[in-house]
Structure formats: structure tokens, C-alpha cells
Amino acid sequence: MMLDAVRHVVDNGVKWVNLPCDFPPYRRVHAFARRRQVTGLLDGLHDRLRDKVRQKEGRGVDPTAAIVDSQSVRAAANIARFTSGWDGGKRVGGRKRHLVADCLGLVLAVAVTAANVQDRDAAVPLPERLRRLYFSVRLVRADGGYAGRPVGWASGRLRTSTSRSRSSNARTAPRGSWCCRAGG
Incomplete structure (x- = not known):
């Protein structure tokens, strides 16, 4: 109940x-x-369910590739003003979710910020969290909003290969920009 x-x-x-x-x-x-x-019961349950889905899809339990992106969502009227902001690029006032997902779209790591925080600034803790939880990840894909510090930092410190798509619009992204290597 x-x-x-x-x-x-x-x-x-x-x-x-x-x-x-x-x-x-x-x-x-x-x-x-x-x-x-x-x-931590909910996190453990989420992890076990994700592992089962990966196995059912014929993948290994540990992902080898990941995709980083963000999504801005409108904040309700009762949300504190200091926890939300205006995302000028997407024209949304609220919060922003920064997600790291595997090739099946299953969530590996999440960070939530005010919408006015730039992707490149909010993403700094994500590679470290990803590395701590999934040391098997060798390839990370991100869109152009993650240029600069996080990409260089992730490549150097975490020994992962990173690549960026030029467009954040899924319809105009270059062919194969979100594809991951086989076995991921």
C-alpha cells in the first residue's frame, strides 16, 4: 500500500x-x-533494474559508452526562485536535468541545476560520478553545449574518449552522432 x-x-x-x-x-x-x-534502497533498486534490462537486451551489465545531454523543464509556481532560472537557449524558466545515459537510454548519472546554469559548468561533477560508478565507460558523447572544460577534463583525467555533436537538435544532428560502439 x-x-x-x-x-x-x-x-x-x-x-x-x-x-x-x-x-x-x-x-x-x-x-x-x-x-x-x-x-540508498531506491538507487540500488534502480541499478538492479537497469542491469536486468541491459542483460535482456544482450548487453553486458557494465556500459562502455555513455551520452550526456540536458533537458530544461518548467518549474511550478511553488518552486523556490533561487533553485530555478531562465534558459535563454530553450526559452524555458525552471530547472535543468543533466543526464548521463547508456546506449539504451538508461540513466547512469543525474545532476539537477537551475536552468540558467550553462551545460559546461553543470557537467563538471558528472564525469567523476560516472567514473566512480562505472569504470568500464570508455566513450562519452555530448552535444556542443558541453564544449570546453568538462570535455577536456573527462578526456584527460578519466582516460575516456569524448566526442561532441555540432548540433543539439536531434533532427539536424550529424548522422551517427549519438551512436555508440558495439558492445556498449
């Missing part, structure tokens, strides 16, 4: 306070979810 309540909040984007009366009291459900998050 508690997991169903947590799933309801996540799937529907409702506030904890607005849980339907069919579920336990929202404070108990929130405490239940928070305990699982703090103990």
Missing part, C-alpha cells in the same frame, strides 16, 4: 498532502519514501 502511494505521487505529480484518502496518511507515506531514499 505504501509503495502504491509513493507511485501515485510520482506518476501523477501530486503533492504529498493531496494523496487520496484510499492511501495511508501522507506523513507516513513521505517518511516511508524518505527512509528508502536516504538508505
